[in-house]
Amino acid sequence: MARTITTRRKMTFTILGWAIGFLIFFPILWTFLTSFKTEGTAVATPPQFLFFDWTLENYREVQSRSDYMKHVTNSIVISVGSTLIGLALAIPAAWAMAFSPTKRTKDVLMWMLSTKMMPPVGVLVPLYLIFRDWGLLDTRIGLVGVLTMINLPIIVWMLYTYFKEIPGEILEAARMDGASLMKEIVYVLTPMAVPGIASTMLLNIILAWNEAFWTLNLSASNAAPLTAFIASYSSPEGLFWAKLSAASTMAIAPILIMGWFSQKQLVRGLTFGAVK
């Protein structure tokens, strides 16, 4: 912009911006700090901000809880598993819609989107009963299946918007040169589509990791991911702030970092391409 930006103006906004950022981030920072306190310091009045005896005891204790690793594994299996299956289903579908669109493509896309608008509670009862009768309650397979289906529309949509940006002429050129459909996909399309697929994957792992309706309702202990594990700290006897903070920090840190990397795709993925 051609406008001159005065230093004073810039300094004002630096202070304002950082103040806002600090305030919004504070609950996360506070959780992080509390995770290094003893249970006594965690509830101390006045609160201890930085100058307390830092300890790793809480992390040790949370991890030594026999079931902690199980919940981490569950979270990883469920989020990564559902994303990979979702991608396997969505890549061909989005490819077809982007490169051989028919009159009905748009309707199919809109219909897929509309399934995402169905409130989960509308299908809670039958799904719970199906899960009960088929022995899927509290199993990883069941949760992977459910999360695949609830995120599939988002995966298809995101991939579709990415594939749409690949110029069709390149494919035609490849076809003219005699590339078969397989070759076209492997050598031409895939390299161009990898960034889009990667960010779709990232965003969907995040969404699946944090999903807390189906995971809370369809799992009890064996298949419970971290969302449900943390929820178990809500019982009054389990209120140990420092341990809660340590468990929370471990549960959100990896996803927070992934989220920071995928912030641009977030807009595209969650608005179904309506805002870019």
Next chain:
Amino acid sequence: MATLQTRATARFMMSPAVILLFLWMIVPLVMTLYFSFLRYNLLMPGTEEFIGFLNYQYFLTDPSFFTALANTLTLVGGTLLITVIGGILLALVLDQPFFGQGIVRLLVIAPFFVMPTVSALVWKNMLMHPVNGLFAWIARSFGLQPIDWFAELPLFSIILIVAWQWLPFATLILLTALQSLDGEQIEAAEMDGAGALSRFFYLVLPHMSRAITVVILIQTIFLLSVFAEILVTTNGGPGIQTTNITYLIYAQALLQFDVGGASAGGIVAVVLANIVAFFLIRLIGKNLER
């Protein structure tokens, strides 16, 4: 360019996703609809019978339905109010050039990536606890009486937590929209003597209007289904003061095992969500044509 053969291939490639999604949507929905006309309680097996619209009658005339509906609307409305207005203000600030802009942006969007159970418990215990919480300490240091958040203002407390989670989403999308605003237009307006306020109301706000609509609609869809935050903080209480429609149906289904009643409630929730979805789908569909 689409030959018959490629069209057949395309259909073949789409079918797994389409068929699975179709089954996923239609089978449970039909079952919910079917159950909603039955007397069906898991605690009394063998007594299932067709009772017509009785479940709907019970559900829709139950006073707790109206409380839950009011709570749902308050929760959605309150959160939207905070996140949209806050999001616009934040986007305006983050759009200005300043030192460390990128880092501040990361700090601001961070809450969106925190799982709902974590944010609910952290807020409830470490910030809003009436004795040891940070807010209580702040209130006391100003000589004020600390607020017992979840006893005095339960629904507002949940709105605060949910708004904290969704503010980053609104900010990020509004910021994206703001950044596509033509700087020269602003400059021209400035040269014509338009003040900061009129520039905002006549240029910036209209430019962002579509993004604002998208934020409102998408958030509404998700906010109608807020669940985990209520489950881990209040269990819908005290009384039913923080019970929304989603939580009410959950309680009816998985705590009282009333399959029929919960199904009728589920159908009501689907209808409510569809009213919002109708507008959202039209908006996005319009965008697809460009």
